[in-house]
Amino acid sequence: MSAWQPSPEAPAALGLELELDSVRELALPELPGAELLPAWQLGKPPSADAVFVSAARTQRCQPWQRPYSVSLARYGGEHDSFNLLECDGSVALDALDRLSVVARPPGVERPELPLPLEPLAESEALGEWVPNVRLLDPRLLWVVARLSEAFPGRPIYVISGYRRDGHGSFHKKGRALDLFVMGVANEAVMRVCRTLKDVGCGFYPNNKFLHVDVRPPGTGHAVWIDVSEPGQPSRYVDAWPGVVESGALSWGNGE
Numbered sequence: 359m360s361a362w363q364p365s366p367e368a369p370a371a372l373g374l375e376l377e378l379d380s381v382r383e384l385a386l387p388e389l390p391g392a393e394l395l396p397a398w399q400l401g402k403p404p405s406a407d408a409v410f411v412s413a414a415r416t417q418r419c420q421p422w423q424r425p426y427s428v429s430l431a432r433y434g435g436e437h438d439s440f441n442l443l444e445c446d447g448s449v450a451l452d453a454l455d456r457l458s459v460v461a462r463p464p465g466v467e468r469p470e471l472p473l474p475l476e477p478l479a480e481s482e483a484l485g486e487w488v489p490n491v492r493l494l495d496p497r498l499l500w501v502v503a504r505l506s507e508a509f510p511g512r513p514i515y516v517i518s519g520y521r522r523d524g525h526g527s528f529h530k531k532g533r534a535l536d537l538f539v540m541g542v543a544n545e546a547v548m549r550v551c552r553t554l555k556d557v558g559c560g561f562y563p564n565n566k567f568l569h570v571d572v573r574p575p576g577t578g579h580a581v582w583i584d585v586s587e588p589g590q591p592s593r594y595v596d597a598w599p600g601v602v603e604s605g606a607l608s609w610g611n612g613e
Contacts (some may be wrong), residue, residue: 360510363558419445423445425443425444426441427440428440428441428503430502430515431514431516432515433517438459438460440453440456442457442502443500443503447500452471453499454493454496455473455493457498457499458494458532459473459491460492460519461532462519462520463520463521463522466489469488472589473487473488474487484522488491492520492532495531498570498572499533501535501554502514504554505547505550505551505570508550510543512540513539513540514537514538514557515539516535516536517537517566517567518536519532519535519536519537520532530559533570533571533573534558534571534591536567538566544561544567544568545600547568548561548568549601551568552579555578555579556574556576556578557572558570558579558581558609560581560582560583561581561582561583561601561602562583562585563586582609583598583602583606594606594607
């Protein structure tokens with residue numbers, strides 16, 4: 359995949375061995391708020407020399423900073439566990455490949471990992487890397503990592519990611535995910551999402567999932583509430599108890 363990914367020697371994962379179909383719904387305590395991850399560094403890709411990180415650098419990570427494996431699930435019972443970020447906030451080896459594969463449309467065969475170093479010619483014209491798999495915006499790794507950090511040990515189920523027929527939406531651009539954190543109320547996940555800078559957060563009280571997307575710097579905190587039932591046209595409201603007191607209509611549908 360892309361040559362600027364750092365750290366081929368990621369710290370050992372803690373090995374979350376969760377059985378995805380056996381997670382029970384638990385009562386959710388008040389969310390104390392998540393600690394910030396280290397500064398996001400993707401705006402300044404490392405030099406070629408920095409791609410090869412020594413073991414000595416890895417050992418400089420304090421034990422409480424070392425990344426852990428995040429469990430992700432998707433349609434069809436498929437699941438994967440891997441590190442998203444290194445302790446300095448840089449992208450873990452193959453993390454973007456693996457999250458992009460999890461986010462492919464339903465019914466698309468799982469491609470071999472890691473993905474090719476260059477996009478296939480027939481896919482590149484469509485903005486894809488291989489057929490029906492688009493590389494996600496790397497900032498989504500940070501968003502998913504923040505959600506996982508707020509709810510340790512909870513698998514994250516990806517309902518929808520890349521959509522080839524998304525008609526210009528964030529999904530078509532590889533910048534959005536519809537997801538839920540297993541065993542956690544969506545209201546609590548929204549409280550975390552709304553703390554993330556330049557991230558869109560869509561709440562759907564009559565659906566299982568919530569929407570997250572990444573936006574240009576300076577956008578702020580985009581939020582919207584869609585109270586439509588599954589399969590019905592969208593219907594937006596300005597507020598929802600436990601999510602936002604007012605102002606959600608100012609973002610319309612968030613796009």
